[in-house]
Amino acid sequence: xxxxxxxxxxxxxxxxxxxxxxxxxxxxxxxxxxxxxxxxxxxxxxxxxxxxxxxxxxxxxxxxxxxxxxxxxxxxxxxxxxxxxxxxxxxxxxxxxxxxxxxxxxxxxxxxxxxxxxxxxxxxxxxxxxxxxxxxxxxxxxxxxxxxxxxxxxxxxxxxxxxxxxxxxxxxxxxxxxxxxxxxxxxxxxxxxxxxxxxxxxxxxxxxxxxxxxxxxxxxxxxxxxxxxxxxxxxxxxxxxxxxxxxxxxxxxxxxxxxxxxxxxxxxxxxxxxxxxxxxxxxxxxxxxxxxxxxxxxxxxxxxxxxxxxxxxxxxxxxxxxxxxxxxxxxxxxxxxxxxxxxxxxxxxxxxxxx
Numbered sequence: 001x002x003x004x005x006x007x008x009x010x011x012x013x014x015x016x017x018x019x020x021x022x023x024x025x026x027x028x029x030x031x032x033x034x035x036x037x038x039x040x041x042x043x044x045x046x047x048x049x050x051x052x053x054x055x056x057x058x059x060x061x062x063x064x065x066x067x068x069x070x071x072x073x074x075x076x077x078x079x080x081x082x083x084x085x086x087x088x089x090x091x092x093x094x095x096x097x098x099x100x101x102x103x104x105x106x107x108x109x110x111x112x113x114x115x116x117x118x119x120x121x122x123x124x125x126x127x128x129x130x131x132x133x134x135x136x137x138x139x140x141x142x143x144x145x146x147x148x149x150x151x152x153x154x155x156x157x158x159x160x161x162x163x164x165x166x167x168x169x170x171x172x173x174x175x176x177x178x179x180x181x182x183x184x185x186x187x188x189x190x191x192x193x194x195x196x197x198x199x200x201x202x203x204x205x206x207x208x209x210x211x212x213x214x215x216x217x218x219x220x221x222x223x224x225x226x227x228x229x230x231x232x233x234x235x236x237x238x239x240x241x242x243x244x245x246x247x248x249x250x251x252x253x254x255x256x257x258x259x260x261x262x263x264x265x266x267x268x269x270x271x272x273x274x275x276x277x278x279x280x281x282x283x284x285x286x287x288x289x290x291x292x293x294x295x296x297x298x299x300x301x302x303x304x305x306x307x308x309x310x311x312x313x314x315x316x317x318x319x320x321x322x323x324x325x326x327x328x329x330x331x332x333x334x335x336x337x338x339x340x341x342x343x344x345x346x347x348x349x350x351x352x353x354x355x
Contacts, residue, residue, distance in 0.1 A: 019057035020286035026053040028279035049157030060176035082138035104209035112202030119194035136225030230330025253297020261302040
């Protein structure tokens, strides 16, 4: 009963509209520019470059810039690797099935490596969820734009988000000290925790991706990387209860988000209107991501689906179906990975439900 109450509780606001507005502008301006240029095929590169603005949300300007710079460079590396991976599939002449399994393997490696990198750099949000999404989504694009164009859009969007991150310094009332974050000194326990966390991401993403791909080949659904993303959601948290709760919230929030997405589809929006909806969804996601994960997912779901539709037009009905199936698979795998260590312990050694 306590877990159910916690699942639907709302934390107090803490100026969450500030980072939410920064992130919304960081998405809206680059995407609107691409709409005006008639280059929506590059929208996905701008969308992932804009993830830079998510980091360092509550930090002072100098620290925020340093954290966002680290996060932005890591994301640019992931985007580059994804673009190269897509070209490798073409160069090797991989068939559809082989290319899908190659993407699962590569994305799994990215999941583990980026989780360790995020922990090593002490970035928040923790984990490699965004990097899994970025790598798999870009690597799975059937018709890749020229590499230099995709990377240019990503770099310019990243730079724009860095600028937004410290733009409020022009206002004396919002100005904070421009100091660098202290040098990172990692303890042996922190190093061990980072590697263990990376292994957890490797296992969860790999299992979810393999299961989703295997099931998809037989039942006719796709977008296996959505299962990989959902699988790592429960890995973030300090207690088992919190982690399991996040997995359940991911499922419920996705279902509600699909209802919102269905309404967006019925409106038959113009491209510039679609970009505006994406910015509003980004604002809503960042407004609630700390306070109520379930509510945040209501906005994240249409944001992810619209991003996919902009680059690879397809049937909205199929996307809605794939999203819920993949989320169920991924969340179930993630919760199982969280509970597995406790299940292997002897009854007398198991932790309580609140751990």
